[in-house]
Amino acid sequence: MMRRSIRWLIPALLVLAWLAVGGGLGPFAGKLTEVSTNDQAAFLPQSAESTRVLEAQETFRQGDTQPVIVVWTSDGADVTPGQSAAATRALSALRGTPGVVGTPTPAIGSDDGKALQGVVQLSPDLGGDLGDTLERIGAAVPVEGLKAQLAGPAATRADLSDAFAGIDGLLLGVALITVLVILLAVYRSVLLPLIIILSAVFALGLACAVVYFLADRDVVRVDGQVQGILFILVIGAATDYALLLTARFREELATGADRFTAGRIALRRSIEPIVASAATVALALLALLLSNLTNNRALGPVGAIGIACAALSTLTFLPAVLILLGRAALWPAKLRPTDAGASGLWKRVAALVDRRPRLVWVSSVLPLAALALFAPQLNARGVPLDETFINDAPSVAAQASLSEHFPGGSGQPAVIVAPAARAAAVTEKAGGVEGVSEAAVVTADGRPGGEPKVVGGRVLVEATLRDAPDGDAAQDTVKRLRAALHTEDGVLVGGYSAQRYDTTETAKKDTLLIVPVVLAIILLILIVLLRSLAMPLLLVATVALNFLATLGVSTLVFTHLFGFTGSDASVPLYGFVFLVALGVDYNIFLMSRVREETTRHGAREGVLRGLVTTGGVITSAGVVLAATFAALVVIPLAFLAQIAFIVAFGVLLDTLVVRSLLVPALVRDLGGRAWWPSRLGRERVPRPSREASPAQHR
Template sequence: MGKLLEKYGRGVTGPRGKWVTLLLWVVIAGALSAVWPAVNSQVNNNAANLPESFPSVQADEVAKREFPNADGVPALLVWHREGGLADSDLQIVQKLAEAYTAKPLPAQTALPPYHQMPLPALKAQLSENKKTLVTPIVFSGEADSAQLKENFATIRDQVKALTGHDPFGEELASGQLIARVSGPAGISVDASALFKKADVSLLIGTVLLVLVLLLAIYRSPILAIIPLIGVGFAYAVTGPILGFMAQRGWIEVDSQAISIMTVLLFGAGTDYCLFLIARYRQMLTVESDKRAALKRAISGASGAIAMSGFTVVLSLAALLLADYGVLKRFAVPFSLAILIMAIASLTFVPAMLAVLGRASFFPLIPRTPEMIRQRAEKKGVPVPQPRTRKTVGDRFAHLVIARPWAVIVVTVLVLGGAASFAPGVKYTYDLLSSFPKDMPSREGFQLIGESYSPGSLAPVKVMADTEGRGADVQGTLSRLPFVDAASAPQKGKANPNIVAVDVQLNVNPYDNEAMDHIPGLRTEVEAALRASGVSDAGDRVWIGGQTAAQYDTKHAGDRDELLVIPVVIGLIALLLLAYLRSVVAMLYLIGTVVLSFGSALGLGWIVLHYMMGADAVAGAIPLYAFVFLVALGEDYNIFMISSIWKKSREMPLKEAIRQGVSETGGVITSAGLILAGTFAVLATLPIQVLLQFGVITAIGVLLDTFIVRPFLVPALTTVLGRAAFWPGSVRDGRKEKSGAS
């Protein structure tokens, strides 16, 4: 392995190798960007989140087949006037219907004939307070967000021409006519715009934050730019590859995945660069030859960097096992991005350092004592005496070695206390609540909820095959205490025995309470079918709609947690065993990051709920955070433990721990601050799911950086002593020293 690393080091840092390496990256990035599409051009924010095996998806297929008029993506035009809608307002609705019936909008598939209704009939559809009217326009399911956005712009322009002002731009408190586009189509367009805006803000914020932190840490403008250039090239290669895969239909990507991938690249990518840069800086103080110093740095850091990257890649790839589409769409972009970034940090960054040499650290250039002496003599000044300042890492190491049990007890109590809040976290599966309250489509839903029955926001579609036996599906559903209204049954097109009833619940259909009623709806309809003599009633009931989809989403998330979490832990355990060859170390390293995750979830809930006023956390957040925190947390453990393991071959274990903690303390603290900072940038976005993920992950990284890595892990290693290496062994440095003396 040593010869292999030496050969690799010469290859990427040699007189020719460094230029060849840089040229290869430039050519590959340029060629891929020119030939393959950018990943942002292949984003699909309407991709299905549930597989075909789930009941709500099967119900949607039945609805498309039997009730094709309901097929498509509806846009709900919400009309509202605080003083009550006037006849002139309703006439605008009729004129629009007449115009779009005569000349439909692109991808328009259905529009009720409001222009053929007399005003009294149209008034009958007003809300009870006469302030609100909802008129749907259905578009093809093939229509993308860009096409829908153009259609909405056309509607807005025509309404402005008819009214003389812009109802879509009016504030909700306005006494004027107010219009909003809501429903699935409106949400899709608003979400796409929100993510696009967030992507730009996120990229700018992340780059500036990383740049400022690197300048503060190294006080070198050149060194601050090197990791950013490395990340830039990694993104330039990753983006086209993902775009090509998405274009071919091999994967699906959405805006949320690309946003988080950007943060991950800058955070984790900069960390890998820092691991190498810190080792190079250290070697430059003992090696006068910059090439020799870089080779030693590569030899010392590449194993830990490769192992850390491989751990994250495999952990993120485990998300391919998820049923929930959002999670599954994370797997390939994240794991590929980390893989390419790890390669860049082991090839592109060393080549850059080889080209720049000691100048990389300008103006604080590291030199050997001999070089410092020669420089002083040349200038005719006294040789500066080396300072022996105790670093923060030195103080951490001294405390851990001196009082390991006290450190273990205190850190476990702190982490355990924070983790005790995790069971109290409340979860929501309402996507709409993740968006800003002033988002137009959400304001439209607010108006509907205030003026109509809460269940009218998103009726539950209940379908049943009665086999022509006359089961009273509508009556059964309307008698339920949690149902506000049940529509008259519609007969299926292909199978007239299948009837559909739209059910309006008496609670918000997006709340968890509404989701809990889905099993009750199914049970009651199945009982009605059995009572009428229908056989196999359990296979003849289908429930669709947003509430049913959220119910299935919750179950998909629960299933994913039960599967993915053990797989991630198992993969990391195998990698740690292969790298450290110690069962004991593997167990306590995994145990510490799992404890840290629980603490991050508990502290995150305290911040989000008690300080930021969030009522609930997005249901997918625990699995998001677990995969990231456990994988990234092990990165820091691997980097520090690998240093301790190497030193333990040459010195007593306690001294190896002291030096390992001291030497890695600075770089891991710097890396942790940068990684936590990049995730914290997500907390500045107006999208709640990203904000919540950013807060919890940033807290977890900080816990790993300032509690788990400098205190808990080395304290456990100190207490366990040589047993930490079991079933491997470690040479006793004290015996070797005494034998030599």
Template structure:
């Protein structure tokens, strides 16, 4: 329908209706986002249950801001006057009483606890910002002041997410636009894929809002950053692949409608198959325990489906409507042979690979293996100080607290039990090694539960704190009928690490099996999928090896975030198979017409340029994640960008064609590409000549 004389108009009308309906729905998405903490926690974990029970307590409805004031030489009378004045201002913002300042034993610091209402996330952010601005403004010289605690953490996270979203979108658009301009050298053509991706993004938000309302889809704000990079990269890739086939057909067909119809028929199966592979790979994340992973799967799949729909209907309709002039100044004309440096380059590359394919693929595999060795000694798990770039206020405040108060003062362990057993829980906590103090229990609003907090002697993300939490669990679980559950930051970090290990054990094999089965179904072969999966996995470990060396020796990251291993693997396998499908689909088509060897070389020549360009765009969109202050996003962006570049310029362009040539027709075992085999000479002396290829393939021109 998008390529028809009337169908293109109908397609545009349908999409106009979709956009009009999507605008108000997309605006509601932020209101449907779940609390970031509970979304990201492991499903079913003990610490997650504790976090979920917070609303049953009065204090669970507040976010505590801990304002810390420090003077290294000791607080002065002027400092104390500043604190007293601030407390009066804090009282107008707080959701409860603001207690008097708590001095440290060394006399160099005081803390003020400011309870803020967290029922309205917007109001919480506004009030937390006002508390921070008041504390850090008009200070006597030499007095340090920072906002820490849950309210400070939430404010810094919200600031980081907002700045990341704006920067990522802007950088992505600029980078993709630049690459499209370089690729097509057209005054208008570069803009069309970006506009259609924008429509896809709007549609994704609207569909996500509908699914959240009607079917309980969990919406997490942190996922949007990764999904944005994925949608821009994959959507632009699909546009470039369709454009390449459409331009090829315009050199054969006088009628642009017929050219687009043929381009869609030949390109969409590969695009749809690759989109299905990415979607199914993402949906494997629904087997994950970590909330971020679990919610990313459906959210990413929705984005891919919306991108596929827009790029295979709206984009071709717009191209056909605008006509050939969108390619200006290099307008494709029917019957005019295409000879450009790009296609001739890939013709020469194919020729060199074909001379010694076994040497080429073994050499390539050895290079990838050597790069993969760089991942030896890789460490996972970032501490609090390395979660973000720089020192946001909440981290600086935490450091001040740790220097003048028990290290776990602002991030205590929390035990929720039956109210009747609260005294027994408190007594047990007092005798546990590593507990600095036990705060009085608070009772839930219904009187059934009690929350008892234990301040740890060690820093909350230290190994010593983790051992203390283990001792707490053992002690309170042994109290009869207490039904005690342990939560708090240390317990959360422990269980998140355990859940990430579970997700890697479960999801990675599942993704490999699912993608392998999809490749068998698409290619109707076994040998080719085995070899292709091997190249994808080897490419992933090579990317991980390079990235780990960069993290350690260039960026100064002490470890890899626990989410990077799984998310990086999923994206590189799914997207790597994407390029496999684009390449092998074209090779399989050409092998059916020209025989195995000539078909492999012809397919490489035809797709080498567009796959390289698409890979560069995809790598650039993920590289844009390095603009984020969160180290996890920076690491995901680097791993995926490096992996895509390796996959594009070495694996897909050199290693896979060499393997296909060396294995020979057995590459397609037990099936074989359909189509009449013709002598290799039928391709002609100029594989870059689209008309010659078309004629030798038996395709009619109009």
């Protein structure tokens, strides 16, 4: 009697504990924005030259403000002296406005006489008040007969904040509804999809609470994109793990086992692949700590925390609920040993693999290899400002107006730190560099022609570039500036274009460093899990091929379908970490079951039984993960849209081709050699098992 009571008590206590976690920590998913920052300057390479320039600017107290550029344009007529004077008065009247620092510059006319511009410096710590401050400025600067717009870093930052504004509600809601619809279709049950969703929500609440605690103490950094990826990662991973565990629970119930036996066997058979899968993704994410880019390092621990919470919820809350509810969790779906439709489909796939394994894997490899040839063509030098936002952001339109009438780099000059004694020589040399419109030393009173502002024996020189500061041409000009000025001792070249260039170059170095580390981590985990060397090498090669094929498809889609001229420098690295680590998940789910069946039935029968029994659940898991990542497109940023496509398409390709055809066919063709040097590959007679497999019950 006591033993029976304990069997009920432990699941009940686990459910109560998670209900307390959900009720107490759930609100932290909405509070995470309180400790988030979208200040891009905080995510620059630590050792880059542009970062050192930014630090030098702070000593000049120029790093303590963020500029907004007011641009006035006419409808074709020349700007009149009266309009120019009115614009200057409007700018001067902004002095003392909350959030405005110092006195705005006078309005300056364009060479074509059709536009004016002025610069207003804002306090960098406005936070959520930035939008209100820009609204006040926008309301104060209209000039009759001219169209007024706000451009520059402050305006772009405000648009970024607006883009991430829906992250707490819209993104989370879309992801959860998408998963719920798919689960209802998969299970044809009312309660089970809701239980799985609840498990994912509890995991997300716990993860957000831990991240909030760490971010509030400056242990980790969080920005909008990290927060969005955390939400999607936790929901997708928790659902995938839940699909694996509930499938085993259903299998055991279908054999006639009671709820406690079914729960115990399902947990024991699922815990190893789930833990191995979670460890693979978490350690791959932690490899991002090797990056020299702060936002990459921020995603590493935050993502790993999310994965750990997803696995913890799946292995504690979910089996406890399933045991308490038993067969009622599956209502009104009928319990069968296998789903007839899915079983028939995967039996046909297994039969094809069994008959012509070499033809199947060769036919799978060739198109993947062909698609992979396009991968090197991906332009990852950054996304220009006019493509950063998927929708029409006001700052983008304002920058376009500014670039139409003023040099492309207006408002975002290259910033040069130079010894005061060489100020004149450096200014002259910078002005003569190809791609530079003009160069001038920063003066003490902020007006042209004044005395240079000297701090610590150094001055700042601003070089206005001819080309748009967010384009490849501006980055090439930065390289020429550095080549020309590094002959002068103590000269550094920074600014917006230099930051983009340094970020791109750092991302390339990060990729070369982190990719082999991630592959080594995955290989080691697979060796430990599968007790083999040949099989892990085979699996790593297939997921790497899947990634390259996906990148090739993405190159074509981004260029010819979406119209992107480039990608963020971190897109290939993020795509690799997510797709390779998550792609290995499905191979872990498949091959752990194949190994289990191989110990009973031998190498040939093991791979076929493993394919049949896991086909439906892994395909469902792939569709769920692809759909959750696709939900990232609700945030109107090109970076997240590109990541969403790469992961969603890559997961589907991996699930439907690599895991369903390529891997099983290769393993079937190799036979016992695939398990070398494990004894498993040399065994001809199946070893007896204490528990009958699901196939034996049928």
